[in-house]
Amino acid sequence: MDAVPEGVLLEILSAVPAVDVIRGCRPVCALWRDIIDSPALWKTKCQRDGFISKRCSRNPPNWRMFYFLHLRKNLLKNPMAAENFRHWHKDQDGGDQWKVEKLPGDHGWPFPDDKVKKYFVTSFGTCLKSQTIDLKKEGYSAEFMDVVRPNIIVKDWYAARHDCGCQYQLLVRLLSQDKTVMEEFQPEPVKIEEWSNAEWAQIEHTFSNYAPGVCYIYFQHGDFQQPSVVAWRGWYGIRVTNSSVTMDPGDLSVRVCGVEASY
DSSP, X not given: OTTSOHHHHHHHHHTSOHHHIIIIXXXXXXXXXXXXXXXXXXHHHHHXXXXXXXXXXXXXXXXXXXXXXXXXXXXXXXXXXXXXXXXXXXXXXXXXXXXXXXXXXXXXXXXSSTTOOEEEEOOSSOEEEEEEEETTTTTOOHHHHHHTOOEEXXXXXXXOOTXXXXXXXXXEEEEOTTXXXXXXXOOOOEEEOTTSOOOOEEEEEEEOSOOSOOOEEEEEEEEOOOXXXXXXXXXXXXXXXXXXXXXXXXXXXXEETTEEEOO
């Protein structure tokens, strides 16, 4: 590989998926690290993936961040229960505990998106699960978050069994380096009555114009239930799936090469 010209090596590395470039290729040697850290590689990847035209003459302040923002990656891991409960922390696991079921489930409706195959479902006791997103580990530096402050978009889908009533709740917090709560979104719990239509519904919230210093995002959802004398054993509570937390530059969009681009 030492005989390969740097320009050729840059073209080869630009064809490698971004996550593999960072995790697998960058640690190989100093030369690879320098190429991968260069604006030229990420500009080439933007061109290769169609984010900009090759005639683009206007440069964003950070090509790598420009690239990752365009990917609009979901910062929540395993949002559709494909890996059972991997990456999720069960804060409360009441009744017969959390469970994963296949769509549409008993007395359930199909999900609006065919790619979603499974969902998480709560039992008759309080069931809450969460993830804490480390923004630095996800590639969003403190400087970027403080200067650009992209919109943070939260989305979640929930539904109930047609023959059972239940309650859905969501809590999302923006946290500082020492995990101090800087801002939070906690809407009123959604109460679903027995024999409702049980169709899937989406809740969405955007954090914008928040204070500098956001380092983590805490996401928690589930079903809080008051103790009851009568409890149906099994999984009759709220169903959740396809949750997401994404970054969006919002009003920092600019015109680049005649198309809308954001950074």
